[in-house]
Amino acid sequence: VETRQVSTLEQERNQAQQELERSREAANAIASASEAWVQEQTALRHQVEALQQTLEPQRTEQARLQERVNQLQQKIQEQTEAVGAIAQTLSEQQQERDRIEARRVEALQTVQNLAQALADAEQELQMQQDTQTRLVQEQREKQRQLDRLEAQAQAMQDAQGTGATQVILQAGLSGVCGLVAQLGRVDPHYQLALEIAAGGRLSNIVVDDDSVAAAGIELLKQRRAGRATFLPLTKIRVPQFSTVPAWKRPDGFIDYAVNLIECDDRYRTVFAFVFGSTVVFSNLNAARPHMGQYRIVTLDGELLESSGAMTGGSLSNRAGSLRFGTVQPGESSEAIALRDRLRDIEQILHHCEGAIARAVPLVKERSQALIEARQQHREIQMQAEQLQNQIAHAVTQEGQLRAQLSQNTQEFSTAQERLHTLERSLPAQEAELAKLRHTLSELEQSQTHSEWQQMQLTIRQQEAQLSDRQLALRTAEQRLQDLAVQQQRSQEKVNQLRQRLQDQRAQQTTQIQQRNSLSEQQAALNGQIAETRTALAGLEQTLAAEKQERDRAERLLRDRQTNQQQLEWQHQKLQETQQERHQTLQTLQEQLTQLQTDLPDPLPEVPETLGLEQLQQELRSLQKRLQAMEPVNMLALEEHARTQARLDELSQKLTTLEEERTELLLRIENFTTLRQRAFKEAFDAVNQNFQTIFAQLSDGDGYLQLDDVNNPFDSGLNLVAHPKGKPVRRLASMSGGEKSLTALSFIFALQRYRPSPFYAFDEVDMFLDGANVERLARMIKHQAQQAQFLVVSLRRPMIESAQRTIGVTQARGAYTQVLGLNLQPQSASM
Secondary structure, X not given: OHHHHHHHHHHHHHHHHHHHHHHHHHHHHHHHHOHHHHHHHHHHXXXXXXXXXXXXXXXXXXXXXXXXXXXXXXXXXXXXXXXXXXXXXXXXXXXXXXXXXXXHHHHHHHHHHHHHHHHHHHHHHHHHHHHHHHHHHHHHHHHHHHHHHHHHHHHHHHHOOHHHHHHHHHHOOOOEEEEHHHHOEEOHHXXXXXXXXXXXXXXXXXXXXXXXXXXXXXXXXHHOOOOOOEEEOOOOOOOOOOOOOHHHOOXXXXXXXXXXXXXOHHHHHXXXXXXXXXXXXXXXXXXXXXXXXXXXEEOOOOEEOOOOOEEOOOOOOOOOOEOOOOOOEOOOHHHHHHHHHHHHHHHHHHHHHHHHHHHHHHHHHHHHHHHHHHHHHHHHHHHHHHHHHHHHHHHHHHHHHHHHHHHHHHHHXXXXXXXHHHHHHHHHHHHHHHHHHHHHHHHHOOHHHHHHHHHHHHHHHHHHHHHHHHHHHHHHHHHHHHHHHHHHHHHHHHXXXXXXXXXXXXXXXXXXXXXXXXXXXXHHHHHHHHHHHHHHHHHHHHHHHHHHHHHHHHHHHHHHHHHHHHHHHHHHHHHHHHHHHHHHHHHHHHHHHHXXXXXXXXXXXXXXXXXXXHHHHHHHHHHHHHHXXXXXXXXXXXXXXXHHHHHHHHHHHHHHHHHHHHHHHHHHHHHHHHHHHHHHHHHHHHHHHHHHHHHHHHOOEEEEEEOOOOOHHHOOEEEEEEOOOOOOEEHHHOOHHHHHHHHHHHHHHHHHHOOOOEEEEEOOOOOOOHHHHHHHHHHHHHHOOOOEEEEEOOOHHHHHOOOOEEEEEEOOOOOEEEEEEXXXXXXXXX
């Protein structure tokens, strides 16, 4: 259709051109008559057209500039308002950023404080748990040691016949007074000497007469309880010895042993039999010159028999011996120390458990607070980042607007200057144009001009038609080209869309497959997470139940141990009470027997005729006589109240002091735990350094070993080394060179852990061969980067590796000469 229209337009254009040619020929014929007039008119017309062509662009430019100026003014105003709004928004955002930054800093400080508090709480909890573990282990060890000592004491008691004495004392035989150790009291200053002098006689049983002794022996036979020695008061014979006057007593002579015993008079013969003529001296040196004259015992426990035999030595363990003032074998100082330590450990563990019970919820609370603070800090951080991005975007936008505003302002200034120039030049040119048009109109009023003008009008009409048809033709051709280009672009776009459609379908298929795979993986992971959570919940419940069961078992164990100790103590008290009551009963029986002998025979009887009133009157009379005997202290109740208040105050203070003592002991144990932890860290670091350095020096392997890992401060340290090609050896079984390498490895290991300013070695390579000297020289050169080494050596490899060498040599004469030589400035300092 477009092609046919173009053909039609071309035909019409040709016809118009032919008519135009004919019209021009007619016009030329008319114009030939008035060529001069036409030339003049043409010149004027050319001037008018030239002036119009000059004015038209200027008017167009003026209108365009005016419109552009208005646009620029409006745009500048809008941009100025936008810049102000953005500046206001930016200021508000910066203030908000400052507030959020302050909140972020505060939240960060809170997080750091909570993290530090949580670390302190966790460290305190870990320290308390380590202390508890260590104390529980120590408690078990001490309890085993105490059980072993008690078993040894029990075995010694059985061996010494203590079991037989217990049978006699618990049998309730009439006439049994007790053990020798029970019947006497002694000053603690002389107790050791008198117990050593008495020896096994302390376990002898004192009875009233030989019949009681015979009954006791028969009882032991029946029960097969062992043997015992009885001392009848009626049959015992006291050895005779002469006393030494005070002025004749030698140096160091204290007194006869029997005179240092406090006892009842009826038992004096018993102790005279037990000690005999034993004399107590102050020390062994004072007693030696008098050996053979007396049976001597010293205050330190040495026993010198009259025959010349001497007994003495260490007295660290006397667990099976009896002591004065007791009926049970005396405990050793070791057992007493163990019991005291176990009691302290029990109190410390109680406080430690309280500290752990307080620390666990504190750790949980601080951990939860730390999580919340970190979450809050992350939220504030995200807000700060978002606000920072907004501020950056606003700053960028403000910069762009300011750049555009500057550009538009410059363009506005240029347009205004050009507009002012046009406004000044256009009026003169318009006046000149009006003048030329007036001259042209006067010239065109003539007849020739009217014909020519008519013909010219026809020409112009035809030219206009021709121009319209040419324009329509060009428009149609342009439209045809546009349609062709549009058709080509549409085809390319269709091809691109088809290709993108295929790509999108392929991506959709891949994404569907990936989504299905991810859905399956998510389902599997959800199942695993659910199973893991279920298992974790079960494990947590089991762990909580086990912990509760463990805590209950430990509490039950402690309660039972406490009950056992209380029962043992009550049992011991009951035995002592029974023995005391038995003795009291015997004493009362004796008193009753004595009183019965003093009673008149027959006993007076109360007359039956004596009435109740008479008896009450007699009772009142007796009460008056009783009151008349001595005045009653009525202030005793007040004094008792004051004493009771003082007792309560002292008891409260004692409780406070015990609590403070236990707290101090717990702190001491915590410090011990920290010491062990620090020692363990240092030991592990030095051991690691020792293994590395020993491997470099000897091509072997070695390590450090503690004698007692649980008690490193009271145990020794072993250096176990395995040189290359040799069995594992301890330091004591090595050769000189191996000892040197091992000792140097240990020194270097300590240096790496905590370096010293300098080290001085005196011929440490004397026992090493050449290869080991070279290794040692390389090691010293390497270690010299951290400290200064001063080495005295006669070996060439060591001297060649030194940075500075100072030689001492025998010069001529009787003096030595010192020489200095800088061999290798870049080597290690030695």
